[in-house]
Amino acid sequence: MSRPLVFVSACLLGQPVRYDGGHKRFPYLDVLANHLELRGICPEVGIGLGVPRPPINLVAVNGELRLLGVKDRSLDVSEKMREFARRQAPLMAQADGFIAKKDSPSCGMARVRVYDLAGNLLHKHGAGLFTAVLSQALPQLPIEEEGRLNDPALAENFLTRVFVHYRWRNLQAEGITPASLLEFHTRHKYLVMAHSMRAYRALGRMLADLKNSGPETAARYFAELMAALARPARRPNHVNVLQHLAGYLSDRLDCRDRRELTEVVETYRRGEVPLIVPLTLLRHHQSRIRNPYLAGQYYLEPYPAALGLRNAI
Template sequence: MQTLDASAEQDGRIPVGISSCLLGEEVRYNGGHKRHRYVEQVLGRYFRYLPFCPEVAIGMGVPRPPIRLVGDPDAPQARQVNDPSRDFSDALRAYGREQAANLDGQISGYILKAKSPSCGMERVKVYDVKGMPTGQGRGLYAEALMARHPCLPVEEEGRLNDPNLRDNFIERVFVYDRWRRLQAEGLDAGSLVQFHTQHKFLILAHDQQAYRELGRLVAGAGKGDIQALAEQYLSQLMQALSKHASRRDHANVLMHLAGFFKKQLDGGDRQELEDSIQAYRRGEQPLLVPLTLLRHHLRRHPEAYVAGQHYLDPFPRELGSGER
C-alpha cells in the first residue's frame, strides 16, 4: 500500500496520483518509460506525486509480454497478446479497487497513461478474439479508480497538451484540494457556505444553471445531514467545473466583477475595463488581460468579497495558458 507521508502535506504541494512511467520510471512492458517533462518538471513544482504501475504491482514483471483489452467494450478482459489464455483482468480490477480505497481522502487528482489497457482513461482499443479492433473502453485499473472516486479530477497525459483541457484539469485539482482540506479540518454549515461563496464566480463561468442550483443547495445548510448535503454539493460542483467555460461565459463573469468598482472608478477607467472585457469576448486578447486589469483595480480599491473569489487566481499563473 502506498500512502501520502507527512512531508507531502507539510511542503504545501498537492498530492496527485500518477502512472509511474510518466515520471520516467522504467516500468513499461518493454522496459522503457514515457516521461512527460511538463508533468514532471512544471506541475511537479505544485503537485506531489504518488506513482503507481498496476501491471508491475500485480507481479507481471519488467520487461513483460504486452496485454490488451479483449471482448465486450463495456466489460473487457485484459489478456496477454501472444497468449490470450493469460488473463490479468481480475488481478488488475482487484488492485484498482484496493488502491482506490487506500486513496480515500489522500489525493486531489490523478494523471493516467493514455491508451493503456490498465491505466487508460478513455478510448482504449478493445479487440475481438481474432485480434481485430471492435470498439473502445477504459483501462481496468482506471475503471476501478474512477468508479470509487467519480468526483476526483482525472486526466491523461496526452490531453494535457491541449491548453484548455490542461487549464481545466489544473483548476479542478486546486478546487478539489481545497475541498479535501476542508473535509479534513471538519466540515460544517458555516464552512460550506464560505467555500461556496469563494467559488461562486468560478462556478458561474462554467455553468449558470449549476450556479443557481448550488446556491439553493447551500441555502439549506444546517437544516439536515451536512455530510449528505456535502456529497451532493461536491458531485454537482465537480460536474459543473468539468464543463468548458466559453469566452462569453468568462466575459459575463468579468462584467459582474467590474460592477463592484463602478463607483470607485472614473469614466476613463470604467471604459478601459469594459473595452478590455469586450476585446477578450471577441477573441482579440487572452483572458489574462482583463483579469490583470481587474486585479489592478482591486489593489487600488480593496473589496473583500471580490478579493476572496478564487476566480481571479484559481491556480498559480505560471501553470496556465492564459486562455482558461
C-alpha cells in the first residue's frame, strides 16, 4: 500500500454525475492527489438513478429519515441507498477515508437539510443516508466534507487521521504482534498527547501488559485511538508536546539554543506564529543531534510535509 486510499464523492472529482448532469469539482483534491489515491463514488448513480435524474432530498416521515423525490414523493430510494451503503462498507473498510459532498442528501456528513412531506424545511441537522449508514458500519473511518477542508485545522485533523489509519492497515497486513503494537503506539504517543491527555494515559495503561492480551486488545486500542484523534488538537496540548520533545534535546543544546527554543515555543503559545515555526526549529536541532527516540515520533511529520497544513494552525 504505497499511498492511503480515500474515497471521494465523484462529483467533487469533476465527474458529471449530479442530478442535473453537472459536477462540483473541488480544486484542493488536485493537491491531495499527489499524496493520496483518490477513488470516486456516487451513491445515487450506484443505486441505479440516471444522469440527469429527478432530484431527491431527506424527508422526515413518522420519525424516520427517507430519501424521496423533490417533486414526486412516490419516488422512495431509502432502502436502496441503505442497502448500497451496507454493500460498499466492506470495500471501504480497505480505505483510509471518505471525502463527502456537503449538503448532499446521500453523501452529506452533517448539516443536511431535512424537509417534511409538504416540502417545508424542518431543520439543517441531517446526515446523508449513505454516509450515515457508512459511519455506523465503519466508525473508525475518517470522514470529512469538502467544505470543512477549507478550514486548515479541520483539514489537518482529517489528514492526520487518514495517515494514522493507513499506517494501521499496513500494520494489520504485516500481522499485529505485541511488539509491533507497542512500537506503533510508541511512535504515535505524542501525536495522541496533542489531541487528548486522557487518551494518552488510557492507551498507555491498555498496553501495559501485552503478554496477556489478544486480538481484541488491538481492536479496542485502535477504536480508542481514532476516537481520540477525531477531536482536533488544541494549542495548549501542542505546547505541552513541544516542551516534552524539546526535553529529549535539551542536554545536547547550549544555553543560547535552549533559550531560543523555549522562546519560539512561547511565541506559538501566544498565537504569534503558526505551529510550523517551533516544529521547524525542533527538527533543525534533531537533524544535528539525531536522538533516535525523537526521530521515530510521527508527531513531527504525521503526513507528508509538502501538504503544508501546519503552516496555518
